[in-house]
Amino acid sequence: MAILEEPVKGVPKIKNYVDGEWVESKGEVMDVVNPLTCETIAQVGISTREEIDDAIQAAKEAYVDWRRTPPVARCRYLLRLGQLLEENFEELSRVQTQEHGKTIDESRGETRRGIENVEVACGIPTLMQGASAEDIASGIDEYLMRVPLGVFGIISPFNFPFMIPLWSAPYAVATGNTVVIKPTEQCPISQSKLAELVDEAGFPPGVWNVVNGEKTVVNGMLEHPDIKGITFVGSTPTGRDVIFPKCGATGKRSIVQCGASNMMVVMPDCNVRGTVPALMTSFFGNAGQRCLAGQNLIVVGEDDGFYNEFMEAVTATAKEIIIGNGLDESVQMGPVKDVQKKERILGYIESGLKDGATLRLDGRKPNVVGGYPDTCFLGPTIMENVRPEMRVVTEEIFGPTMGVIRAKDLDEAIQICNDNPYHNADAIFTSSGKDARKFQYEVNCGSIGINIGIVAPMAFFPFSGMSGSFYGILHTQGKEAVRFFTESKVCIHRWI
């Protein structure tokens, strides 16, 4: 197939979007690198403390009028934004492929999932309604309103650079808050494109701000008294040890969504023809760089015949995955984001081998179609004889690897799932409703898949997660996001 045209040309300088204006950062400049070619495709400023403070101040000032804007009027801006996102769907998707490396199909899926959150947030006039009760005592009525809080910070990771801020921002602004988004400095272009559309949609200055940068911007948000809450998606060490405790210490509400080491449990009665492709996208889609990716395959049963036949099917299919340029529509897996991430994944493979795992499929020297340098590429890697206590199971790899564990029965498989330090999204593949129900009931994790390899909740359901993978109470997306971005205010009244 032909290679699609790249929308990002030259080396644009990515600016901050503050108070409705495009502002060049005074901080150091960092290169944004396309992992396919390792060429610089943009430059981004690493913003200073003053710059994040200015953005928060602008958002605080904008909040005064924005919260008084009727919800139905606020939604009109989002409806216009949704329309602009549709009009720019393909360009936004190709930008993600260029800055991140993922395939165009994965980028299109990401764009769609982002737009769906804008669409769901357009229901705010209904979604943020409170409750009321007449005559709670003689002649006294009581009602509850959901009111906005002020300025929210949104900190997003590299793996879904376009979509993840949209798990939060549409709900935040629809409910009357204002936002400051810190995109990942590794892939900031799609958020810049999104801000261009926000600008075109006519949002009032200061309602939607984007400040590029690194730790200084994050700390600026965490320490600023005018930031009422933060949503964060990123690694568990940063989320658990920095974001969550600092939000607690400064009285901010927080949604902290972190890493994972998800388990895909295969029962001997599964539909092999349906299960194998589902596992391919689960383990190797987005080059394994997603918190919903399968990392461990648990094959249940002591029947070596089923195990060998199933693993043969998995291995043969994984070998067929076409690796290369994500803008080539025949390609099924792109590179990982950068060399450091590749080295980290290679380190985990070495660690697994050292701990006793064996390689069934070695993806360390992949065949990249199109003659691109293999600098950031890895192929699907399958390790067998993996045990639950190995680092390749207890730590998040975030790459295209599959560690295969054998369990004698479903009880043992469930035990392995529950003993893992992460509890994000586990799945079972079976044709038994009884086993599926047992798995759903007994496995402690935020999202459960039944014959589904990537358990990605839709925009109108919370993006759930549990301990190790999540810190907080409410989650992003849907009604929980609405609840997070509003405070309950109760009014009791009596007229004498």
Place this chain on the structure above:
Amino acid sequence: MSEKKRVSCPIKHVNFYIVTYDDGSHKVKCVNIKLCGDSCPYLKDPGFKTEYKRAPGYKAK
């Protein structure tokens, strides 16, 4: 109208409908049809199938 078929578009990742009439003509009923215009492959061929596969198919022996 002889047939109404729901289709999943691999380009925009949305579901839409193709209505086929008794005389063999067809209409694409999609919210994005104005945006996509002539680039919509279903306008020419209601049976369009993308060559792209998210994952290689598994063929049982």
